[in-house]
Amino acid sequence: MCPPKPDGGDLPGLRNWADTGHVRELADLWNVDPAVIPHWGPATHAGQILRYAEEGSLGLLWIMASDPAATMPGLDRVLGREDLFVVVQDPYLTETARLADVVLPAAAWGERTGTVTGADRTVHLCEKAVEPPGEARTDLAILLDYARRMDLRDRDGRPLVHWTDAESAFEAWKACTRGRPCDHTGITYERLRAGGIQWPCVPSSSHGAERLYAGGRFATSPGHCQTFGADLATGAEYGEERYRTGDPGGRAFLHAADFEPSPEVADDEHPLVLTTRRALRRFPAHLARLGDAVPEPCLEVHPGDAAELGVEDGDLVRVESPLGVLEAVARLSGVRPGAVVLLLDGQGEAVTRAAEELTLTAWDAVSRRPLRTAVAVRLVKAGRRGDASLEEGLCGAAARLGRGVTVRPEVTAAAGGGEAPERYEEV
Numbered sequence: 461m462c463p464p465k466p467d468g469g470d471l472p473g474l475r476n477w478a479d480t481g482h483v484r485e486l487a488d489l490w491n492v493d494p495a496v497i498p499h500w501g502p503a504t505h506a507g508q509i510l511r512y513a514e515e516g517s518l519g520l521l522w523i524m525a526s527d528p529a530a531t532m533p534g535l536d537r538v539l540g541r542e543d544l545f546v547v548v549q550d551p552y553l554t555e556t557a558r559l560a561d562v563v564l565p566a567a568a569w570g571e572r573t574g575t576v577t578g579a580d581r582t583v584h585l586c587e588k589a590v591e592p593p594g595e596a597r598t599d600l601a602i603l604l605d606y607a608r609r610m611d612l613r614d615r616d617g618r619p620l621v622h623w624t625d626a627e628s629a630f631e632a633w634k635a636c637t638r639g640r641p642c643d644h645t646g647i648t649y650e651r652l653r654a655g656g657i658q659w660p661c662v663p664s665s666s667h668g669a670e671r672l673y674a675g676g677r678f679a680t681s682p683g684h685c686q687t688f689g690a691d692l693a694t695g696a697e698y699g700e701e702r703y704r705t706g707d708p709g710g711r712a713f714l715h716a717a718d719f720e721p722s723p724e725v726a727d728d729e730h731p732l733v734l735t736t737r738r739a740l741r742r743f744p745a746h747l748a749r750l751g752d753a754v755p756e757p758c759l760e761v762h763p764g765d766a767a768e769l770g771v772e773d774g775d776l777v778r779v780e781s782p783l784g785v786l787e788a789v790a791r792l793s794g795v796r797p798g799a800v801v802l803l804l805d806g807q808g809e810a811v812t813r814a815a816e817e818l819t820l821t822a823w824d825a826v827s828r829r830p831l832r833t834a835v836a837v838r839l840v841k842a843g844r845r846g847d848a849s850l851e852e853g854l855c856g857a858a859a860r861l862g863r864g865v866t867v868r869p870e871v872t873a874a875a876g877g878g879e880a881p882e883r884y885e886e887v
Contacts (some may be wrong), residue, residue, distance in 0.1 A: 470503065472633070473640040474679075474686045477502060478700055481683060489635060491614040502697060505828035514538045522547040524599065525566070527554040532830070534817070549602060566599050567592035573626045574600070575652065581659050581668070583644070585652035600626055641672075641679040641686070673712070680708045692717040695825035722834050726798060730836035732765065734779060736802045736815055757811045759788040760801040761839070766792055769839055776843035781835050784817035787842060800839065 475482035477499045487494040504512075510532070512518045521544060529535045539546050539559040548560035551568035571592040577583050592598070597605075604621060612620040623629040627649050637644040637659075646661035646668070658668030679685060688703040690696060692715055726733050737760075759777060771777055771790050779786045779800070788802060795801050802815055818837065823830050 470686060471497070471499070472636040473638075474642050475640065476686055476688065478688055478697065479683065479685075486636070490620065491616060491618075492620070493615065505823070507823040507828060507830060510535065510538055513541070513544055516541070516543055518544060520545045520547070522549070523556055523560075524549040526550075527556045529556040529559055530554065549599065551596065564602055565592075565594065565596040566602065567596050571596070572598040572600070574598075575626075575630060577659075578656075581642075581672075582656040583647055583652065583659060583668075584656045585649060598626075600629060641684075677710045678708075678712045680712065681710050682707060689713070690826065692826055693720065695828075724834045724836050726836045730781065730838045732798060732800050732837050732839060733834050734781070734800050734802060734818065734837045735834050736804050757786070757788040758791045758803045759839075760793040760795045760803065761790050762795050762797045762799070763792045764797050765800070765839075766790060769841060771839065771841050772844070774844075775841055778840040778842045779818065779837050780840060781818040781837045783835075784814065786811075786814045786818060790839075800837065 471477050471482060471486060473486075475486065477483070480494075480499075483494050483497050483499045486497055506528070509518070509521070510528070513521055514537075521539070523546070527550070529539060535556075536559060538544070539556065545562075546560045547562045547564065548554070548557040549564040549566050550557055551566050553563070557563045569586065570589045573586065573588045575583050575585055604624070607619075607621040614620050623632050630649065634644045634647065641660060643660040643662055646663045646665055647657050647659065651657060658670060661668035673679075682700070682704050685703070688700050689698040691698070722733075724733060759779065761771060761777075766772065769777075773790060773792045775790045776787060777790045779788060779802070786802070791803075793801075804811070804815065818835050
């Protein structure tokens with residue numbers, strides 16, 4: 461499939477939701493009324509979906525192959541709402557799956573047949589090697605079963621979903637891509653068994669296109685473009701009329717945007733800015749769950765800032781933001797004054813989640829990505845290296861966080877004074 465956009469995706473075949481011609485193409489292909497194809501606005505990104513769930517606007521949330529509870533602070537409160545029915549479809553019993561009302565066990569890689577597409581647009585065929593265990597089924601089998609139970613029909617009363625396996629689903633997908641920038645019509649399972657093929661690829665070509673936009677022609681003309689564009693500061697959609705007025709005629713856009721400072725600004729109460737870092741060597745976070753040695757959480761501090769706070773190298777410090785608290789060992793380093801850096805190398809999920817709990821639950825208006833790169837904090841010295849309280853503090857913090865208890869005060873209080881409900885405990 462084509463890589464999704466950060467805001468949640470487009471209409472199939474890289475079509476433009478705001479282009480009525482694109483909507484009609486899909487309606488004709490699927491033999492449905494254009495009104496049933498969602499095109500009244502841009503796709504709702506994941507952050508907004510979860511915000512709707514938090515507000516009570518959603519009654520059902522179906523999560524596939526994703527574990528947002530492990531990375532999004534406070535999500536256990538949202539998924540635990542009594543008025544929200546949560547379905548999780550995943551090969552593993554993830555943190556999100558533990559919060560679900562229904563878990564649909566899904567087949568993992570190697571237990572199903574299908575295609576995957578790399579960043580260079582190369583489509584590969586992955587054949588099933590082994591049967592899925594127990595009652596696990598492939599994602600496609602689960603969705604086909606759902607479509608059958610929903611009795612989805614086209615305008616003539618025939619089944620809307622007429623494919624039955626991975627290969628026939630791929631053929632249906634190819635029909636969606638015909639004539640589009642991601643044309644797959646020249647790719648077949650038989651050809652893929654001989655090796656990967658790059659899209660676009662039409663039946664008349666012996667192989668896919670190695671380079672996009674050869675000759676300086678881009679998919680920007682009205683009627684062919686994927687989007688009519690948006691303001692890079694606010695994310696507001698420009699609309700078809702404005703786009704057609706400045707028809708680029710197949711040329712590329714070069715957009716300039718003014719620098720926008722982070723909403724997280726240090727002040728008298730929180731005079732430092734915290735960010736996180738991982739070194740080039742990636743230490744698997746899951747080792748903490750496997751019982752292997754995990755380094756103590758470390759916080760890089762500028763020597764000048766440390767001197768003002770009376771903090772020495774190796775001291776235990778408490779990092780406080782308006783949303784949460786984290787304890788770590790101070791390491792004096794060459795970070796710039798006014799900044800502190802939490803090292804996440806080798807840390808388990810407890811420390812990583814605690815760091816996320818310190819930050820805002822907001823997102824950028826354009827990229828739709830969470831704003832978690834910086835947060836205003838203050839440091840409080842909590843102990844000295846060698847003190848008994850230091851090791852006790854670190855172990856205590858790990859014990860508290862290791863059960864999945866959030867560090868945010870209002871959530872801790874709601875959970876009963878620091879003890880998380882049994883439903884949220886780690887197994």
